[in-house]
Amino acid sequence: MATTTLKIQGMTCASCATRIEKGLNRLQGVKKANVNLALERASIEYDEEQVSINDFEKKIADIGYKVISDKVELDIFGMTCASCATRIEKALNKLPGVKTANVNLALERATVEYIGADVSIADLIKQVESVGYRAKERKADNVDAEKEAREAEIRNQKRKFIISAILSLPLLVAMLEYINIRIPEIFLNPWFQWVFATPVQFFVGWQFYVGSYKALKNGSANMDVLVALGTSAAYVYSLWEALIGGDKLYYETGAIIITLIVLGKLLEAVAKGRTSEAIKKLMGLQAKTATVIRDGVEQEIAIEEVVVDDIILVRPGQKIPVDGVVVEGNSAVDESMLTGESIPVDKKIGDNVIGATINKHGTFKFKATKVGKDTALAQIIKVVEDAQGSKAPIQKLADKISGIFVPIVVGIAILTFIVWYFVIGVEFAIALAAMIAVLVIACPCALGLATPTSIMVGTGKGAEKGVLFKGGEHLQNTSRLNTIVLDKTGTITKGEPELTDIYVVNGFNEDEVLRLTASAENSSEHPLATAIVKGAKEKGIELVEADSFNAIPGFGIEAEIEDKKLLVGTRKLMKQQNIMLGEIESKMEQMEQEGKTAMLVAIDQQIAGVVAVADTIKEDSKEAIHKLQQLGLKVVMITGDNKRTAEAIAKQVGITEIRAEVLPEDKASEVQKFKDQGEIVAMVGDGINDAPALVTADVGIAIGTGTDVAIESSDVTLMRGNLTGIVDAILLSRKTMRNIKQNLFWAFIYNTLGIPVAALGLLAPWIAGAAMAFSSVSVVSNSLRLKGVKLVH
Secondary structure (H helix, E strand, O other): OEEEEEEEEOOOOHHHHHHHHHHHHHOOOEEEEEEEOOOOEEEEEEOOOOOOHHHHHHHHHHHOOEEEOEEEEEEEEOOOOHHHHHHHHHHHHHOOOEEEEEEEOOOOEEEEEEOOOOOOHHHHHHHHHHOOOEEEEOHHHOEOHHHHHHHHHHHHHHHHHHHHHHHHHHHHHHHHHHHOOOOOHHHHOHHHHHHHHHHHHHHHOHHHHHHHHHHHHOOOOOHHHHHHHHHHHHHHHHHHHHHHOOOOOOHHHHHHHHHHHHHHHHHHHHHHHHHOHHHHHHHHOOOOEEEEEEOOEEEEEEHHHOOOOOEEEEOOOOEOOOEEEEEEEOEEEEOHHHHOOOOOEEEOOOOEEOOOOEEOOOOEEEEEEEOHHHOHHHHHHHHHHHHHHOOOOOHHHHHHHHHHHHHHHHHHHHHHHHHHHHHHOOOHHHHHHHHHHHHHHOOOHHHHHHHHHHHHHHHHHHHHOOEEEOOHHHHHHHHOOOEEEEEHHHHHEEEEEEEEEEEEOOOOOHHHHHHHHHHHHOOOOOHHHHHHHHHHHHOOOOOOOOOEEEEEOOOEEEEEEOOEEEEEEOHHHHHHOOOOOOOHHHHHHHHHHOOOEEEEEEEOOEEEEEEEEEEEEOOOHHHHHHHHHHOOOEEEEEOOOOHHHHHHHHHHHOOOEEEOOOOHHHHHHHHHHHHHOOOOEEEEEOOOOOHHHHHHOOEEEEEOOOOOOOOOOOOEEEOOOOOHHHHHHHHHHHHHHHHHHHHHHHHHHHHHHHHHHHHOOOOOHHHHHHHHHHHHHHHHHHHHHHHHOOOOO
């Protein structure tokens, strides 16, 4: 199965999106198609052997809409004859996502039209190189097709609005007569009004006729049908009145409705552009060029031209272009854009560096390991784009309603006219006005935008805060959680043992005992030994070489240092060597009750002290767990540790419910037990040992490390590696769902109340047009309020 995302131009309301979705889902080979009105994109999962992207484009065009493709020009080097051009052309056309590729031998240039979601410029260049030539992007000619299309739409609607507003002004003046304000007689002349109304109706309003034709041709109806019907009725009736010498004119109704709807579309297009700012911000983080060293020569190239294994030079203050490993030099790198940590991270030979992070001090060289769509930043952008293009379950109801809404409204409008004119017996003009008001106020635009705009802003806000939701359904599910199951190691704790205590007896010096112990443990590879050595070095203690060293499995170690015999280990080791513990045993027990691993130290057959090592709690764990509990969530800790250690850690962070001595393979069944009790459960872990439990939970939350963003088993990834991200995720999901419900409530209420009010003749058609136009803008504006949501971080 393959997936693709197509950018679609021309959708005006929810029924447009529904119609395209139905059309695509009917194609043989399409497993699932989702169309997002706010993003103006279609996400399709399909079988490549049965159907192609060209088939999708053809189907979308047949329904009456247009697929926007990306376009790029590449300079090609190394061609000598026509067969070279043909070979390159064939190679490019083979790539999935490439629609057309034309290679011009004379210009030494390739023009490629492609789907950006499926293939990148770097992939195109790589493909050219694979057949023996070299390619380079022509920067000046490359455009962001989606951005250009949106800007063109805004310019077009702005031009139409200005024309429509100017032409409608005299018709507005004519309306002053209704409130007994005297105006020049010319403004009341039917043919004077006709001159101004006609271009508004058939030039500015032509887009509604085209949209109506396309919709009706495909057996459905959309917003364009409602607007075209309503305004045409007003125009035709007014023209008839002019021809017979009557004075019941409604030219201003159609003109003002069209003007206000075009204004609404203009404001909506501008607002919709703001909903995807998070993606633009993420893309803006990327470096534009890289300094590579090829054949010993330093050269600056576009980031798209960087390939795996390139050696890249980074100077102070520069952005790191792609992901890689340091091979020469050292520096400190600001990784706050990924990890949220403001303190620069020291980098030396062998350390990983991440694209888009900033080199602060030294100059270094690194080998590129991930480029293009494989970099950490590209993966983050992909996760956010996929989430913004997905549908939350709550949207299904809105989609169903909007799919049948327009035909029902047309029926209600006709019934309104029949009742007013034939049953009640009012004037034709009054019955017509009521019918037009029903047609115009009932557009389901706001309904179609209610959910996707909130999802877009919510997931974008999450990405800015290091919380990646992998789809709208996960965002919705996170808001429903009532139980959080936390893995201990690497989630609540740092996952790395640290030296926590040193206690001495019998007149021994603390620093001296630690120096000898760390010197002995320096020969061991055990994690506990590493923690002791690191702790000693952090205190500035210099270590010495052990004269002899012997590890005793299950007991500890023995070593000889500076003519002193040293024993470090368990009670059993000391008992075996006939060393009396005395008062130190109670101190050791106290440390163990605190969840620490305590090791006894004896020097020359005399007990000298005890050192303790523990997997320490992350700085924010206690605060984050307290905030989760304040949000009404039950917090449970799950661990493979023994019960005493687990209870000690749980007590420190304020958790009362624990599951101890649970094997990694049994964590999933523990999660299932909570689900069986009717709880809605999130499992939080590191995404590796916890994979089965993450999958079993209603929401799997993986603690990432900045680069580890593509954890397949999780639904939500926290890039910043701390528990505060869970609080952010839950707060954001709850506030996003509340925002969606507000949008849906107002959209439903608007239509539910608006239609009967219009049908009762209590709403002037032009006021109905204004209300309809601004309902969509209000929904998008309400969604944009999520940008200002206050989170923990």
